[in-house]
Amino acid sequence: MGYLDYCSNCGARNETRVLEGRSRRVCPQCDTIHYENPRPAATVVAVRDEQLLLVKRAVPPAEGEWCLPGGFMELRESAAEAARRELREETGLDAPDLTFLAFCPTPGGIRGDLLVFAFVSEAFTGQLVPGDDARDARFFPLADLPPVAFRCHRELIHSYRGSPLKSAHPVPAPTVGEKRP
Ligand SMILES: [Zn+2]
Known part of the structure; x- marks a missing residue:
């Protein structure tokens, strides 16, 4: 069929x-x-001490390759909530403050066209433990990264390098029990 x-x-x-x-x-x-229509996804450019967090994918596409943590948005979830959830699921880290970086349209992915919303996080809580769709999760020096799987992710890393954000306009984490309108 x-x-x-x-x-x-x-x-x-x-x-x-x-x-x-x-x-x-x-x-x-x-x-x-x-x-x-394109499917919305969210990803995080997570940076600590000039090092970028990458995850090694455990599932296709690009199985065994490094990329930014991220995934598809769920229903009734904001892009920032999706980015924060995917980061937690794949790396064990929580990002209290996210700053919007850019979005990148990604036509012709394995599950159709994507629209990826990217956020920057420069501070974390929690323990770095690979989980979910990630075989490994590690910080790499921004100046010496392994090959990164997706063109969209490479472009986002490039934009981050070009204009380091200082978390000037963070998206606040939702408080526990907060009701969405
Ligand atoms: Zn019909």
Whole structure:
């Protein structure tokens, strides 16, 4: 079975139609248009004493290669919350203050297009322990990094190097029990 072969609403076989200048999968039975959008993800440029935190991936894509800690946003989670959660899950470290760095659109990933929100953290609590999708987690000198897997991550590291942030506008950590509006 191919991607979007069947309608997610009624189960009929989709067909391809050009709508608003784009090729879409559309159901001929119930007219559901299967819109596709980039998936939001979040990552952290975590730096301590001129050293950058990288994780060695335990799962494809780029299994066994180093990259920034991060992952997909969950529902009802902000980009900063996702970045903080992924950092904790993959490295055991908590980042009380995150500063927005940049976002990078990443077309054609293994699970479709991504939109990656990147934050900088320069202070941590907790113990560095690789977990989850990470086989290893280590700080490397910014001036002497191993090869980094994803182009988006390489660009983010480059932007961080070009303009070191001083956590001027940190995104505060949520207080325990805080209700989201
Ligand atoms: Zn349908």
